[in-house]
Amino acid sequence: MGKKVVEVKNLVKTYNGVTAVDNLSFEIYENEIFGMVGPNGAGKTTTIECVEGLRNKDSGEIKILGLNNPETDGDLRTKIGIQLQESSLPERIKVREATEMFSSLYPRTIDWKDLLAKLNLTEKVNSYFRELSGGQKQRLFIALALINDPELLFLDELSTGLDPQARHTMWDLIRDIRNEGKTIFMTTHYMEEAERLCDRVAIIDRGKIVALDTPQNLVQSLGKEMRVIFSLENDFPLENFKKIEEVTEVEKIGDRIVVHGEGEEFVYRVISLLMSNKMKFREIKIEQPNLEDVFLVLTGEKIRE
């Protein structure tokens, strides 16, 4: 792990007596994508906005890029880029004007034309903000967050409101940005997004971090069984599967067979058994536990959409 870019210790923030963020501590290292996942209302935005210096904390310590007071240190703003969960621009501002205006606010910037090209917005430079689609608006906000070539990029609910296609394009884009050497602090309530994109994930629920690790470690910590699901053209006694030592359970749901089990060889053995008996199988699917399951186990409830 590289050097620490963000250090948060015992962060507390309450609104009118309700505790939104309850004694959070975490660190973000250089050039990683750090994700904070959890349901809406878990305290993600409050946390990220305290680190950005947009909100005043009640207590705790925040150290960001070597600075101790994100709320007041104006110099910090030139080194970070922020995409807010919810923001907008005047309806009739053109894409070109918005990028030029934000460029003028920083002492050092990168060429906005290159940036718009990279974000696939070149055709839209002369369009009004209100004419852009949801995905285009989101890409424009990312462009504005990158215009000062920041060391640290904040993305709050990056892909909310995007269709699956646009979401995947966005993920590729974020990986590219990280590969250029930037550090990214993001929040999301999509477990899949955290699992696919983040190097390390903090799972947050009701203002507390309930787990913090790489997505792989979090999923493996469950040690949970996998499932092989398929359907067969001919009859095959289910007891045969139970002879495999890794198998824990076999069930038939409609015309589909679901074999539960765990271990590295589990899937291989189930399929070998079918092949050695010359059974033709269709629509085979292997399900593994994911972050969604981790959240379920840790908090005892499904993520609230």
Add this chain to the structure above:
Amino acid sequence: MKKFFKIFTIEMKLFFRDFTSTFFTLVMPIMLLLLFGSIYGNKPTPVFGGLGSVDVSVPADFAIIIVVAGIMNLPITIVSYREKKILKRFRCTPMNPSMILFAQFVLNILVGFFGAAVLIFLGKLIYGLRFPGSIFQTALAFLLSCASIFSLGFFLASILKTVRSVSAVSFILYFPMIFLSGATLPSEFLPKGILKFSQFLPLTHVVNLLRGIWAGKSWGLFNKEIIILIGIMIFSVLISIKIFRWE
């Protein structure tokens, strides 16, 4: 300065791209001038102390420009920037977000001066407008009026949270102000009861001051107006500083 100029230029473009603000600030005062000019002409009359109808309505139309800019354009823009989290987005940059407010303030003053210049030009061209006062003194009275009414606009932007509510309040203030303050119909033609009520409208004092200075009267005759306008300004600014929120 470069930052300010960039922001100012874009805010100006946005202003002229918006039909409502352009119409109410610049076009409607011209329509009023032409309407009343074509009805009453501009012959000198003792009612107006030897001036014509157009000669007194031009400075009164300035007041309409000021109230539209200050009570409508300014607070509606600021509240919409706050409601849409545009101000919050600027807080993420190294710029002090109050620069946006300042740009709006300067923009509306300059638009106001531009609108006033157009009225003077058309008045001269069509009705042979008379201007007994000094251009410098009138500009000064105009600036004082802007400062006072615009502060009131900031006050509205501070206490009202949504574009819906601020638009509603703007229109509720706008209509009585333009009709009862002497801005459209000269106060000489308003009934006594209404004149009494109109003392409570800030715009009445703007109209009185502008008409007086335009006609070449001395500032000393308008102590009451000046005190009221400065009072409105101090009150509005103090309260606004205390309760204004960026989000």
